[in-house]
Amino acid sequence: MALYSEKVMEHFLQPRNVGVIENADGVGEVGNAKCGDIMKMYLKIDDDIITDVKFETFGCASAIASSSMATELIKGQRVEDAMKLTNKAVAEALDGLPAYKMHCSVLAEEAIQSALEDYNSKKIK
Numbered sequence: 001m002a003l004y005s006e007k008v009m010e011h012f013l014q015p016r017n018v019g020v021i022e023n024a025d026g027v028g029e030v031g032n033a034k035c036g037d038i039m040k041m042y043l044k045i046d047d048d049i050i051t052d053v054k055f056e057t058f059g060c061a062s063a064i065a066s067s068s069m070a071t072e073l074i075k076g077q078r079v080e081d082a083m084k085l086t087n088k089a090v091a092e093a094l095d096g097l098p099a100y101k102m103h104c105s106v107l108a109e110e111a112i113q114s115a116l117e118d119y120n121s122k123k124i125k
């Protein structure tokens with residue numbers, strides 16, 4: 001069996017939503033100390049709906065595929081629904097990740113959480 005699903009390979013080779021959003025409403029950056037990979041998420045939010053999302057990932061194939069899939073999953077969602085996105089849902093949408101690569105999908109979940117927290121904290125001010 002191939003190590004990676006076709007979906008992982010497709011999102012790794014042609015990642016969706018790569019880039020930066022200037023004046024983003026929420027920005028989150030997280031890293032994994034063990035592997036050294038870093039992921040940054042930018043959110044554009046109008047009326048509590050995520051209208052645009054972009055990412056920059058300096059990491060492995062699974063981290064890039066996970067970020068790409070995660071951005072597709074939350075685009076158009078309400079903030080409160082995007083908060084519930086789990087790394088498991090990201091991995092499932094990719095038709096699975098090898099067990100030792102599950103932490104790469106955790107990075108995507110954490111990056112989105114962090115960007116949403118940034119948005120929420122700015123909203124309160």
Ligand code: FES
Pocket residue numbers: 032035036037059060061062063101103104107
């Ligand atoms: Fe670290 Fe994939 S090996 S995020």
